[in-house]
Amino acid sequence: MKSLRLYAKYLRIHFLSGLQYKGWFLMTVQVLFTVITDPLGIILLFSRFGRIGAWSAEKVFLVYALALTSFGLAESFARGLDYFPWRMIRSGDFDRLLLRPRSLLVQAAGSFFHIHRLNRPFGGLVAVIWCLYALEFKATGLNVLVIVLALTGGFLTYTGVFILTSGLAFFTIRSLDWIYIFTNASYQVAKCPVDYLPRALRHMFTFFMPMLVISYYPAAAVCGWGQPYWKGLLAFPAGLAFSLFAALIWRVGVRHYQSTGS
Template sequence: MGAEVRRQVSLVLAYVSMLAKARLSYRADFFVQVGSDLLLQAVDIAFLAVVFTRVKSLAGWSFAEALFIYGFFLIPFALFNASFAALSDVGARYVVGGELDRVLTRPLNALVQVQLELLRPQALNGVVLGVIVMAIASSGLGLTWTAADVTLVLAGILGAWLVYGGLWIAVASLTFWTQERGSGLFPVFYNTINFSRYPLSVYPAAVRFMLTFVLPYGFIAFYPAAGVLREEFTRVGWFTLPVGLVVMAVGVAVWQRGLARYEGAGS
């Protein structure tokens, strides 16, 4: 088992090395993407600031608290964009386009290979920005960080990333059944992410229920961040990682079921 694990790790590192060389050969595109991402995130922060020039609080949440939640949101969102968002290309490129045939001939898990080939490291700039925004908000709130708070944030980031990944893998896997170039659910799932940038308390009860129990985007920012800010949310915040593990397990299971029915391009 140890030798097999080392072999798989060496293959993964080889993929990452080749990807880095490919990305660096197009430096201009890389930095343009980084710049555009930072601009969009700056616009979102400016919008939040403008909202709070008109109100003192938003459903009981101050500007600094809302900024802290948004800063937390940026970190797993950046990890998602770097690692999972491009799975929307699975249908067109791998299932209908036939590249999955090539992937299946190689000695590495098919999902891992697809994942590595679609990495977008330029999106990781959001991690740095998220840390900066959280630090600014934390200073404004006068937060005293404890080891439990740090652990909750780290577990929350991992859990949120797994929620993103599990959902995206599941949606991408639907192309095995539909044999279409893309799933119409991707825009719905992606646009719904916007709801998670702000405190869930601002939404009606039906929306809060959906974002907690149906499409668990409440766990990609609000619950883990609010768990640090307010004691009444701490217990729910700790559920972020278990929820992420469950969502990821479901996504991988759907992928495996879909892959089992795959018979080659044009089938």
């Protein structure tokens, strides 16, 4: 509880300091911009090539938007962890966190917050709602629950990726760029209809990093694409399990920490 309050305070301070800049209102324009540009490629592809078998643009887009929103949420609310290897470890700033008698993960997560990062989850959410509407989504309690749990599980999954990266950064300091495979590159995979996805990719993003578990299965469950509800509901436990696994690596990493920088 105390940690949560601390985290909220961090966010508030970062938010207020963000408002000090003259150009802060440009943020709203940025939101609009990202909302339009992020999916532009896939929209143009569908407008040129038409649907793929049973997959209409809305269907592909729903899966993509769920993954995108999850990533955006994690990127917005765990920005500090995203930056951690670059801004905290290499500079030696992590030493200061160790001195404070508060949760390290909370301090690291709250160390950065950028207002303009909110544009991705916002745009993603708009896209999710629009697609659900276009696909004649029935807003029953269960369906809404599946979607909410999918986004929560997705948030946990992507936060887990950041925690994992930060944990690994204790060992390698540099050379962590490959982790983008599980962040920005991972939701690109969702642009491909799941039935056509090469098996290796499909397994990697189901059983190791559960990107498809938090996007495709919930979408398929609520829209009736032949996947059972229990698979759709796996999103939350899968996300939780992945982030707990990441937290374990982080713990080992902290134990292993030797200061760098000055």
